Amino acid sequence: xxSRLEFDAIVVGAGGAGLRAxxxxxxxxxxxxxxxxxxxxxxxxAAQGGIGAALGNxxxxxxxxxxxxxxKGSDYLxxxxxxxxxxxxxxxxxxxxxxxxxxxxxxxxxxxxxxxFGGHTRNFGEGPVRRACHAADRTGHMILQTMYQQCxxxxxxxxxxxxxxxxxxxxxxxxxxVAYRVADGDLVTFHSLAVLFAVGGFGRxxxxxxxxxxxxxxxxxxAWRRGIPLEDMEFFQFHPTGIxxxxxxxxxxxxxxxxxxxxxxxxxxxxxxxxxxxxxAPRDMISRYIYQEVRxxxxxxxxxxxxxxxxxxxxxxxxxxxxxxTEFVRVYMGLDPARELVPIQPTAHYAMGGIPTDIDxxxxxxxxxxxxxxxxxxxxxxxxxxxGANRLGTNSLVDILVFGRRAGRHMAEYVREGAAAAGSxxxxxxxxxxxxxxxxxTGDESAATIREMLQQEMMDKxxxxxxxxxxxxxxxxxxxxxxxxxRVRIADRGRQFNTDLLEALELGYMLDLxxxxxxxxxxxxxxxxxxxxxxxxxxDDVNWLKHTLCYRxxxxxxxxxxxxxxxxxxxxxxxx
Amino acid sequence: xxxTFRIRRFNPEADASSxxxxxxxDAEPTDRVLDGLHYVKWRLDGTLALRRSCGHGICGxxxxxxNGRNRLACKVLIKDMGRVITVEPLRGFRVLKDLIxxxxxxxxxxxxxxxxxxxxxxxxxxxxxxxxxxxxxxDDTTKCILCAACTTACPIFWSxxxxxxxxxxxxxxxxxxxxxxxxxxxxxxxxxEESGAFRCRTIFNCTDACPxxxxxxxxxxxxxxxxxxxxxxx
Numbered sequence: 001x002x003s004r005l006e007f008d009a010i011v012v013g014a015g016g017a018g019l020r021a022x023x024x025x026x027x028x029x030x031x032x033x034x035x036x037x038x039x040x041x042x043x044x045x046a047a048q049g050g051i052g053a054a055l056g057n058x059x060x061x062x063x064x065x066x067x068x069x070x071x072k073g074s075d076y077l078x079x080x081x082x083x084x085x086x087x088x089x090x091x092x093x094x095x096x097x098x099x100x101x102x103x104x105x106x107x108x109x110x111x112x113x114x115x116x117f118g119g120h121t122r123n124f125g126e127g128p129v130r131r132a133c134h135a136a137d138r139t140g141h142m143i144l145q146t147m148y149q150q151c152x153x154x155x156x157x158x159x160x161x162x163x164x165x166x167x168x169x170x171x172x173x174x175x176x177x178v179a180y181r182v183a184d185g186d187l188v189t190f191h192s193l194a195v196l197f198a199v200g201g202f203g204r205x206x207x208x209x210x211x212x213x214x215x216x217x218x219x220x221x222x223a224w225r226r227g228i229p230l231e232d233m234e235f236f237q238f239h240p241t242g243i244x245x246x247x248x249x250x251x252x253x254x255x256x257x258x259x260x261x262x263x264x265x266x267x268x269x270x271x272x273x274x275x276x277x278x279x280x281a282p283r284d285m286i287s288r289y290i291y292q293e294v295r296x297x298x299x300x301x302x303x304x305x306x307x308x309x310x311x312x313x314x315x316x317x318x319x320x321x322x323x324x325x326t327e328f329v330r331v332y333m334g335l336d337p338a339r340e341l342v343p344i345q346p347t348a349h350y351a352m353g354g355i356p357t358d359i360d361x362x363x364x365x366x367x368x369x370x371x372x373x374x375x376x377x378x379x380x381x382x383x384x385x386x387x388g389a390n391r392l393g394t395n396s397l398v399d400i401l402v403f404g405r406r407a408g409r410h411m412a413e414y415v416r417e418g419a420a421a422a423g424s425x426x427x428x429x430x431x432x433x434x435x436x437x438x439x440x441x442t443g444d445e446s447a448a449t450i451r452e453m454l455q456q457e458m459m460d461k462x463x464x465x466x467x468x469x470x471x472x473x474x475x476x477x478x479x480x481x482x483x484x485x486x487r488v489r490i491a492d493r494g495r496q497f498n499t500d501l502l503e504a505l506e507l508g509y510m511l512d513l514x515x516x517x518x519x520x521x522x523x524x525x526x527x528x529x530x531x532x533x534x535x536x537x538x539x540d541d542v543n544w545l546k547h548t549l550c551y552r553x554x555x556x557x558x559x560x561x562x563x564x565x566x567x568x569x570x571x572x573x574x575x576x
Numbered sequence: 577x578x579x580t581f582r583i584r585r586f587n588p589e590a591d592a593s594s595x596x597x598x599x600x601x602d603a604e605p606t607d608r609v610l611d612g613l614h615y616v617k618w619r620l621d622g623t624l625a626l627r628r629s630c631g632h633g634i635c636g637x638x639x640x641x642x643n644g645r646n647r648l649a650c651k652v653l654i655k656d657m658g659r660v661i662t663v664e665p666l667r668g669f670r671v672l673k674d675l676i677x678x679x680x681x682x683x684x685x686x687x688x689x690x691x692x693x694x695x696x697x698x699x700x701x702x703x704x705x706x707x708x709x710x711x712x713x714x715d716d717t718t719k720c721i722l723c724a725a726c727t728t729a730c731p732i733f734w735s736x737x738x739x740x741x742x743x744x745x746x747x748x749x750x751x752x753x754x755x756x757x758x759x760x761x762x763x764x765x766x767x768x769e770e771s772g773a774f775r776c777r778t779i780f781n782c783t784d785a786c787p788x789x790x791x792x793x794x795x796x797x798x799x800x801x802x803x804x805x806x807x808x809x810x
Contacts, residue, residue, distance in 0.1 A: 009688040038679065040722055041627075055702075080610075101756065103711060104716050111706030130805025135718070140797040141634065142718065149692035183672070212629040248632045328632060330607070331651060448618035491622030494589045496674040498621040 001431065002187045005365065007032045007157075008415045010177055010192040012164050012219055015042035016140075016400035017094065017379030018198030019147035019409075020093075021361075024408025026154040029415045032443040034159045034179055034190065036214065038147050040063050043200055043212045044400065047140025048324065049134025051097075051251030052120060052394035052399070053090035057111040058130040062085045064133065065122060065498075070395060071569045073282045074352075074388025075529035075539065077232070077547070079565035082384045083156030085400045087162040088396070093401040094133050104135050105321075106117070107187040115321075119282040119392040119576070128280050129506065132394045137324045143397060147476060162188065163502055164219060167195065167226050167375065173377035178431055182502065185495030187432060193418065194374050194411040195221065197363075201380040205514045206348035207455040210242055210249035220381050221509035223355050228365055229560070230551040231383040232353035233513075234520035236471075236529045237391055238464050239428050240286040242347025244305045247330055248327045250344060252393040259318050259473040259504065260417045261290070261344070263298040269306075278576035284390040284530040287464050300343060307341035315337075346464055352391055352530065353520070354383040356562075359494040361407025367549060367562040374414070378407040385547060388564075389529020394544060398455040438504050446505040450488070452480050452506075454514055461465075462518050467534045471522040479514050487509055512552075519557045520550045541571050579654060583624065583676055584664040586671050593669065597621070602671055609642055612654055612661065613675075626675040633787055636723035639666055640675050645727040646785040668730040668737070682724050685740050689748035689766055694759035701711035710755045717750040717795050719788040726782035726792050738771045742782035742792045745773055749795040752802060764799070764808040773799045 007030050008162040011018045014035035022249040025031040034043065041135050066087035071078050097110060098104060105113040114130040122129040135142040151158075161182040168189065176191040202217025205207035224230050240261070241250040255261075260279050263269045268462040273289045274281035294304050310326075312316065318326045329337045355377040356364045362371040378401045386399055457477045485508060494498035526540035527533050547562040578599050586594035599616045610628055617624045626649075628638040633651035640649055641664040643657055654661065669677035695704075719742065727733050727741035748767055752760040767773040773796055782792035802808075 035638070037629055037635075041629050041637050043630065043635070043723070046630050046634045047633075095702055099699050099756065101695075102704075103714070103754070106706055106711050108708065110707050112703050138634075138719070141721070145718075146693075153685055153692040154685075172626075212635065213631060214629045248631075326635075332632070333610075335607075357745075382696075388766045408696070467784075470686070492625075494587065495623045496588055497676050499625050500617075 002189060004189050004191065005032070007190065007192045007193045009196070009411050010034060010190050011196045011198060011202060012177060013042070013198035013379070014039035014158065015198060015200055015379060016028045016044035016143055016147065016397065017086060017404035018196065019144070019151055020404030021198060021378060021408035021411065022156050023150055023154065023334055025145065025412050026156050028412040030159045032159055032190065033151070034164060034165045034177070036161060036182070036218070038160050039158060040145060045141045045144040045214055046183065046210070046212065046249065047397055048137040048249060048251035049117060049256065050115060050139050050394050051094060051143070051393070051397035052131045053094040053132060053133055054399065055091060055094065055112060055114065055133065058114045059106060059122070061122065061129055061131055065124060065129070066090065066120070068124050068569055070118050070386060070392055071230060072125070072574060073392040075390055075574055076146055076545065076569070077388030077528060077564055079385050080567040080569060081565045082386045084361050084567065086386045086398055088352065088397045089295060089402045093405060097143065097146055097401070097445045097509060100146050100150050102135065102142050103205065112435065114279060115253060117393045118252045118255065118280045119277070120394070121277070124358060124444045126540070127276060128568050132253070132256065134253065136320070137253050137322045140162070140397065151163070153317050153419055156459050161218035163505065164222065165435070166222060168224060169372070170490060173373045177356060180435065180495055184497060186479065187429065193415045194376060196361065196376040196378060196407055198377070198379045199381045200514045202510065203348045204349070205454065205458050205510050205517065206367055207343065207459040208242060208245065208247040209348040211348065214332050214416050216506035216510050217381070217507060217513045218509045220354055221512040224552055227551070228363060229356060230353060231356040231547050231549055232385060233312050233516045233550055234519060234548060235352035235389045235529055236348065236523050237283055237350040237352060237530045238287040239283055239347035240346050241344045241347035243328065244345050245342035248328055248385055249331060249347065250308060250342070250347070251322070254308065254322055254325060257321055258313055259308055261504070262309050262341070264300050264302070266381070269293050269298070274576040279454060281576040282390055287412035288532060290346055291464055305343045305345045305443060308344045309341055310337040311339060333454055336396055348463070350391055350396060351380055352383065352385070352387040354381045357382045357384055359405055359406060360410035362410065376407045376411055378403040396432045431497055432515065438488065438490060438501055439493055441489045443489045445484045445487045446487065446488065447507045449486050449512070451479035451507050452486055452527060454478065454481055455563055458514055462521060465532050465534055466521055468522060471518055474518045475515070476513060478518060482511050486516070515557065516550050520548050523559050524548060528570070545571060577654070577716060579612065580660045581616055582660060583616065583674070585624065585628050585674055587673060602653045605653070607654045608650050608662070609652050609657060609661060609742050610638055610649040613663065625697055634721065636721035638726040639723040639787070640664065641666060646729045648725070648787045649721060666724060668728045668734050672715045674688055674783050679724065681737070682727060684720060684736060685744040686738065686747055689744045689763055690759060691747045691751065693751060693754065693757050695722045695756055696758065698701065700705040706756060714753040716790050717791050720746050720750070721788060722786060724786040728779040729780060729785035730776050731781065732777060736775065739775045740767065740771050742796060745796050745799055746790060746792055749799055752799065760802070761806065761808060764806060767799055768803045768808050771783050774799070774805065
């Protein structure tokens with residue numbers, strides 16, 4: 001059975017970007033937040049180290065310096081107008097969080113406390129600066145809790161545990177979504193004048209990842225299937241300090257507080273690669289250098305990991321500033337970071353690419369910035385682009401707040417103008433066929449097996465270092481797995497809480513995003529930021545200082561390009 | 577290593593009552609119990625239903641009863657649980673399917689304590705100041721992830737579903753002792769009611785159960801003391 005609900009605006013995803021947009025919309029519009037999880041289960045809650053904003057509470061800082069760091073960190077692929085907006089508005093969004101009650105750590109004078117973070121510098125690269133505003137190493141948890149609290153205060157309507165399956169688009173205007181109610185398997189159409197996708201990332205396409213099980217990129221794939229391009233998908237960030245094999249994140253705040261990485265010889269190897277910033281160089285570079293150490297035989301015991309050394313920090317720093325990661329190391333590794341070295345390896349962490357948007361969160365569908373009216377995206381699923389080829393630490397939290405707020409504001413205005421006609425009363429529910437096909441499938445393939453093979457292939461061939469041959473092989477594997485996916489058989493044929501069905505759906509989305517990521521990586525024949533092609537080791541500004549737009553047309557992948565917006569920082573070689 | 581998972585199963589579309597399913601799981605000793613449940617779901621029986629997301633103790637999705645105690649499945653390792661691991665849904669909530677319970681009554685109680693900062697003074701241009709000492713007073717209760725492990729470990733809650741429960745008191749504590757907040761009396765009045773903090777008999781099950789290491793019983797005592805000191809009535 002299909003039920004129908006109407007709102008002015010729909011927000012899909014209840015992480016930081018979605019909640020921030022909902023808070024902006026709530027006073028002006030009838031808004032509903034739809035999430036496949038409970039709101040406070042979203043992955044914003046796993047962010048640890050801090051949110052970057054040039055408050056200057058601990059030392060001089062300026063948002064222009066933050067902008068420069070963001071642009072340089074992006075390997076000059078970020079759109080500089082967007083980066084400026086983000087770094088300037090970051091300051092106010094942090095104050096706003098504090099006024100909503102966020103329990104930031106404090107300086108002795110009672111100001112918001114700040115710490116160092118990778119790639120954040122004073123005076124255009126002179127040395128590290130204290131810019132990351134923090135609440136111990138659980139800053140994301142506090143942000144998510146604080147915004148959910150404010151949503152309760154404002155009586156925002158939530159639809160928890162609804163899996164969005166499709167966008168309703170008619171005559172080039174978006175006017176709602178189709179969702180699957182997990183509790184009973186019914187479809188619900190949500191009709192609205194505006195829809196925001198704030199659906200997060202898709203790190204689960206990789207075997208070793210810091211991302212939650214839920215991060216399968218459903219909404220991003222849904223947009224792609226609807227003909228919307230995906231921008232800069234070849235850029236996927238590997239965070240250098242994941243717990244070995246598990247991928248659980250050990251925040252850059254560890255290094256911000258003074259922890260260092262060492263190789264098998266006990267050498268602090270980052271001093272060789274980045275003499276100024278050392279262990280606080282950006283993540284893409286450090287992940288490459290870790291694997292370079294491993295390749296040259298200096299991994300620990302000749303294996304594929306190095307050590308993170310907290311031992312000199314003292315128990316006070318661990319207890320008060322890094323309590324959660326200290327506990328992760330104890331629980332999952334059985335190690336005491338105050339006394340023992342911690343094995344780490346790069347872990348798939350963040351998609352710089354995603355659904356293309358302008359600085360108001362409007363989804364754009366081509367290189368001429370043509371918007372798809374009524375459709376917005378914000379947060380990790382979106383590509384504004386403020387992160388370019390490599391995101392700086394803390395900037396994901398800045399992104400969700402600044403662009404969640406901007407998208408919410410624009411949506412409120414768009415809804416007030418009533419610019420779009422309300423959609424059809426009988427939307428095409430082709431998606432119902434897919435659900436029934438999956439539920440009734442009689443094939444012989446297991447979703448879990450296909451998922452494992454996909455994650456392994458992506459880890460082996462589409463991670464930190466890439467070659468044309470590997471990418472080509474990976475693309476063949478993905479196509480073969482997509483073919484096998486058509487023959488998936490699920491065990492649970494029921495309607496209530498059919499998580500077997502949901503996981504199969506998620507796998508379909510993951511396969512599509514793996515395809516877009518790999519095809520885009522094969523397409524870009526240069527090395528920039530997180531995209532490192534061993535067969536094209538140099539950055540090539542002449543041919544590739546541009547964004548990739550990856551389309552799916554009639555089952556095939558096609559590419560177009562969009563220029564990078566450069567305002568005040570001319571591309572330079574990137575050294576730290 | 578080989579371990580046996582005994583899982584309390586219930587499918588509302590097929591079963592009149594719940595039953596124990598037994599599954600042989602091949603696991604690494606350092607695997608999480610959640611990994612074992614995934615082994616069952618992904619290799620042995622895809623119909624097993626559970627909630628989980630982050631996999632490392634932050635999101636609060638996978639609280640359940642493991643070997644008789646409330647824990648997060650992603651935060652206990654198989655090697656510490658013995659050769660036979662029993663897994664049941666949280667107690668005191670309606671079971672919807674297998675390990676999935678109805679969380680709505682829990683969140684309704686959370687919402688009832690006004691879990692948001694209330695301060696109607698004009699907003700300053702920058703941050704409100706707060707000393708590190710004032711910030712420290714409510715630090716412990718900011719860690720709560722609303723997993724419900726504490727509330728569903730409480731015998732008072734088992735016997736009286738109206739009791740607001742430890743988690744809601746923890747959430748109220750986080751604001752009552754935040755000196756930026758101005759509505760402590762409103763929350764204390766709610767917690768002074770019959771269903772409030774004085775139902776607690778300091779059994780400490782909540783503190784034992786908390787996967788975040790919050791001293792829940794102490795937080796409840798702080799709230800009781802504040803009610804008495806301020807002479808608030810429900």
